Amino acid sequence: MKEIIKVNRFTLTIFLISIIGSFFYSDILRLFNLNDDIYYRILIPQLGFLLLPILIFLIINNKNLKALLRIKPITLYEIISIIGFSLFILPVGWFINLLSQLFATNHIEGTLVNLTEIPFFIAILLIAVLPSITEEILCRGILYNSYRKFGILKATLLSSLIFGMIHMNINQFLYAIVLGFIFVLLVEVTDSIFSSILAHFVINTIPVLLLRALSNIELTELAETTELTGNVEVISGIIITFILLLFTAPIALFIFYGLAKYNDRLNHIKSIFNPKIKSEVDAPEITTFSKEKNKIVTIHIYICIFIFASLSILIEFL
Numbered sequence: 001m002k003e004i005i006k007v008n009r010f011t012l013t014i015f016l017i018s019i020i021g022s023f024f025y026s027d028i029l030r031l032f033n034l035n036d037d038i039y040y041r042i043l044i045p046q047l048g049f050l051l052l053p054i055l056i057f058l059i060i061n062n063k064n065l066k067a068l069l070r071i072k073p074i075t076l077y078e079i080i081s082i083i084g085f086s087l088f089i090l091p092v093g094w095f096i097n098l099l100s101q102l103f104a105t106n107h108i109e110g111t112l113v114n115l116t117e118i119p120f121f122i123a124i125l126l127i128a129v130l131p132s133i134t135e136e137i138l139c140r141g142i143l144y145n146s147y148r149k150f151g152i153l154k155a156t157l158l159s160s161l162i163f164g165m166i167h168m169n170i171n172q173f174l175y176a177i178v179l180g181f182i183f184v185l186l187v188e189v190t191d192s193i194f195s196s197i198l199a200h201f202v203i204n205t206i207p208v209l210l211l212r213a214l215s216n217i218e219l220t221e222l223a224e225t226t227e228l229t230g231n232v233e234v235i236s237g238i239i240i241t242f243i244l245l246l247f248t249a250p251i252a253l254f255i256f257y258g259l260a261k262y263n264d265r266l267n268h269i270k271s272i273f274n275p276k277i278k279s280e281v282d283a284p285e286i287t288t289f290s291k292e293k294n295k296i297v298t299i300h301i302y303i304c305i306f307i308f309a310s311l312s313i314l315i316e317f318l
Contacts, residue, residue: 001295007146008300010057011162014138015304018049018168019311038114042126050134054142069141072192081259082186082195086202088252089182091245093203096175098237104170105316116211123208132200139163139180140187140196150296152272156184158296165308169315173308179203189259189269191281 025044034040058065065071097106115123139159147155160180164173183196260266268279
């Protein structure tokens with residue numbers, strides 16, 4: 001129980017650092033004599049508000065990184081399969097993104113459009129490399145594997161919820177939860193965090209590539225078309241994306257099935273959803289504390305939920 005309190009306290013700390021840091025963002029820029037441009041708008045939160053606290057937490061707690069983060073090499077077959085899986089599962093994220101735009105604002109597209117003004121490889125570093133490393137170490141590494149002793153499904157749901165909430169807006173929250181769930185399944189099917197890092201990288205890279213392909217369009221015109229502010233445009237996008245995922249999702253599932261067979265983990269994946277099925281691998285030892293002590297959700301998580309709900313509503317209506 002002490003370990004869970006420690007991990008959940010760390011989660012709350014991340015939330016507080018992100019919020020306080022955003023309030024003092026201008027002061028941070030002045031302190032280091034930096035310009036307010038797209039580079040620092042992404043670098044400072046990723047490095048200062050996420051990566052630095054993560055490193056401090058790992059150093060202070062003297063964790064076995066290989067075990068905690070499940071650092072294990074993945075094979076060429078797994079790499080190719082994960083890239084293919086990520087490409088074919090991507091329309092699921094697009095569909096939820098568009099669906100949420102019926103009632104929530106898309107806050108990320110303006111940032112993506114601005115990235116077309118900077119060198120391609122720097123854009124990939126900012127939007128794909130850094131988030132895939134920092135967010136996966138936090139959510140599929142520290143959080144998920146700490147919660148896993150309470151059961152894989154519980155750990156998946158809570159770590160995915162936190163993954164959604166750290167994006168601090170309703171639009172990203174909804175599709176991030178689903179993607180977080182998918183990333184956990186990739187970790188379980190390969191027993192390696194590198195699988196979720198790779199999938200996260202691929203999924204974040206595609207929008208940058210698509211915008212680069214459309215770079216011949218005027219940026220202001222592109223921003224107007226990608227915001228999809230009108231319900232008619234959003235609904236059209238939802239219909240098209242839904243039809244697309246009807247074709248791509250089965251292919252993604254087939255690739256995932258191949259990964260599970262390749263790693264002899266098919267029953268393990270099934271056992272996550274059906275405890276009656278015996279896993280081929282060692283399942284986490286479920287805690288057997290009293291009901292009062294056997295709590296995965298502590299007051300720290302409730303505070304995080306309150307902070308997210310309050311700020312996301314304020315952001316949405318201000």
